[in-house]
Amino acid sequence: MKNLVLLSDITSKMDPTDYIGFTFFVGCMAMMAASAFFFLSLSQFDKKWRTSVLVSGLITFIAAVHYFYMRDYWAANMESPTFFRYVDWILTVPLMCVEFYLILKVAGAKPSLMWKMIGLSVVMLVTGYFGEAVYPASAALWGGISGLAYFVIVYEIWIGGAKKLAVAAGGEILKAHKILCWFVLVGWAIYPLGYMLGTDGWYSSILGSGSVDVVYNIADAINKIGFGLVIYALAVKKQDAIA
Numbered sequence: 001m002k003n004l005v006l007l008s009d010i011t012s013k014m015d016p017t018d019y020i021g022f023t024f025f026v027g028c029m030a031m032m033a034a035s036a037f038f039f040l041s042l043s044q045f046d047k048k049w050r051t052s053v054l055v056s057g058l059i060t061f062i063a064a065v066h067y068f069y070m071r072d073y074w075a076a077n078m079e080s081p082t083f084f085r086y087v088d089w090i091l092t093v094p095l096m097c098v099e100f101y102l103i104l105k106v107a108g109a110k111p112s113l114m115w116k117m118i119g120l121s122v123v124m125l126v127t128g129y130f131g132e133a134v135y136p137a138s139a140a141l142w143g144g145i146s147g148l149a150y151f152v153i154v155y156e157i158w159i160g161g162a163k164k165l166a167v168a169a170g171g172e173i174l175k176a177h178k179i180l181c182w183f184v185l186v187g188w189a190i191y192p193l194g195y196m197l198g199t200d201g202w203y204s205s206i207l208g209s210g211s212v213d214v215v216y217n218i219a220d221a222i223n224k225i226g227f228g229l230v231i232y233a234l235a236v237k238k239q240d241a242i243a
């Protein structure tokens with residue numbers, strides 16, 4: 001009986017004007033649908049491309065589970081689930097870095113490239129978490145350090161070693177790499193904007209509290225599902241070329 005009461009409590013909190021809660025709910029469903037799509041497509045790929053598409057599915061699946069928790073947390077507390085948000089990112093963003101390495105392997109990408117990108121993304125997210133959740137009074141400092149790590153990632157894929165490998169690989173891989181570069185430059189740039197929106201005394205008054213979650217939720221849908229679809233499309237093209 002206790003459980004039933006609890007369930008009705010939660011349902012009664014689903015306020016039709018709670019558009020932030022709505023974006024958590026839709027995010028949850030979108031991530032689940034995308035995961036099912038990626039996982040169920042796996043058997044059509046040979047081993048090499050299967051790994052890349054599998055990672056796309058893992059990214060959206062990890063996000064789906066976190067969105068489940070974040071949706072609940074928001075409904076119960078009406079505050080940003082910052083902790084779950086960053087746990088999600090610290091698992092999924094390094095996996096996105098792994099995707100760059102996986103598609104560039106044909107051109108001779110070394111694991112060192114992968115670890116460098118993973119390391120940079122972890123620095124970016126840990127310092128971002130400090131600024132957003134632990135030391136909000138020095139949000140500018142931590143956000144600045146985080147932004148530096150972000151710029152190094154952007155440099156690496158647009159101009160640095162990863163770019164050179166993509167050029168060496170050429171063809172469809174170069175095309176896909178370019179699209180992924182745009183995701184990182186434009187799609188990922190939405191997050192620092194959300195960070196500034198959510199930091200008290202900066203722009204948090206423009207859209208009200210919680211607006212940061214809408215920004216992050218939209219960005220996640222673009223960056224996780226869209227990014228995964230680029231990998232999927234590349235795998236399909238490569239697969240067709242073999243067949």
Ligand SMILES: *C/C=C(C)/C=C/C=C(C)/C=C/C1=C(C)CCCC1(C)C
Pocket residue numbers: 089092093124125127128129143144146147150188189191192195220223224
């Ligand atoms: C699926 C989740 C993704 C792709 C998350 C990406 C997150 C970022 C690129 C966050 C970047 C930040 C800065 C560049 C500065 C301010 C702090 C962050 C962590 C919001």
